[in-house]
Amino acid sequence: MAEFNNVTVVKKANIYFDGKVTSRIVQFADGTKKTLGIMLPGEYEFGTDSKEIMEILAGELKVLLPGETEWLEISGSGEFTVPANAKFKLQVSSVTDYCCSYIHE
Amino acid sequence: MAEFNNVTVVKKANIYFDGKVTSRIVQFADGTKKTLGIMLPGEYEFGTDSKEIMEILAGELKVLLPGETEWLEISGSGEFTVPANAKFKLQVSSVTDYCCSYIHE
Incomplete structure (x- = not known):
């Protein structure tokens, strides 16, 4: 889309x-929420409240998901999911x- | 708003x-267009196609408008207008x- x-x-x-790191909130008619954002080169740690699905539209990055020891590499496009209340x-x-899509389950 | x-x-x-400098396009039902954007510290030159009204929502910057010799200072919030086909x-x-609002006259 x-x-x-x-x-x-x-x-x-x-x-x-x-x-x-900057983003803007997009609210949908069904009450759900996404953010559209930009991250410049750097190292960051984030925490989630709800479950998050991060869709990468462009860029190069590595992700260390909670409980993992191996970094996931994304180049150009990709997606990863982070559980609620996690870093x-x-x-x-x-x-x-x-x-980023915020999923309330 | x-x-x-x-x-x-x-x-x-x-x-x-x-x-x-990054931005995203917002399209309105009446056919008009705005962009919502972020500029990090630095020096930039931009050119316009249509007339642009730039509303500053947060930040500190100086603007040199076309034909001017004095920089306009904006701190926190402000607005300036750039004519079409100008730098x-x-x-x-x-x-x-x-x-940024794009005004077609």
């Missing part, structure tokens, strides 16, 4: 890590464009 | 200057969140 129709976009960005680490090596 | 309702958002980001310069000193 190249675009999201009939959505609400929160105007102000979420800004993390001095602007190296995960990212090593971003080129500008990464992502779409 | 804190959010845009009933809009279409293009999923993929526009990425400029190695990711130091303007920005000196961004802290992470800047913006909303």
Whole structure:
């Protein structure tokens, strides 16, 4: 899906890590939420509240998912899922464009 | 307006200057278009096709508008207008969140 129709976009960005990670909230008619974001090269740790599905639209990065010892490599496009209430680490090596879906189960 | 309702958002980001400037396109039911973007500290020159109204939502920057010799300073929030087919310069000193409206006259 190249675009999201009939959505609400929160105007102000979420800004993390001095602007190296930024995102905007997209709300859907069914009450679900996604964020569209950009991560610049760097190392980050994030925590989840709900389950998250991270779709990588462009970029190069490695992901260390909770409970894993091996980094998952993503180049260009890919997807990974993080459970609720978990932490995960990212090593971003080129500008990464992502779409994060928040899944309430 | 804190959010845009009933809009279409293009999923993929526009990425400029190695990711130091990024934006996403928001399309409105009336056919108009805005971009929501982030600029990291740096110096940039942009060119316009249509007239643009740049609303600064957060950040610190100086703007040199076409034909001007004095830089306009914006801190926190502000707005400036750039005519169509013109160039303007920005000196961004802290992470800047913006909303750009494209005006076809």
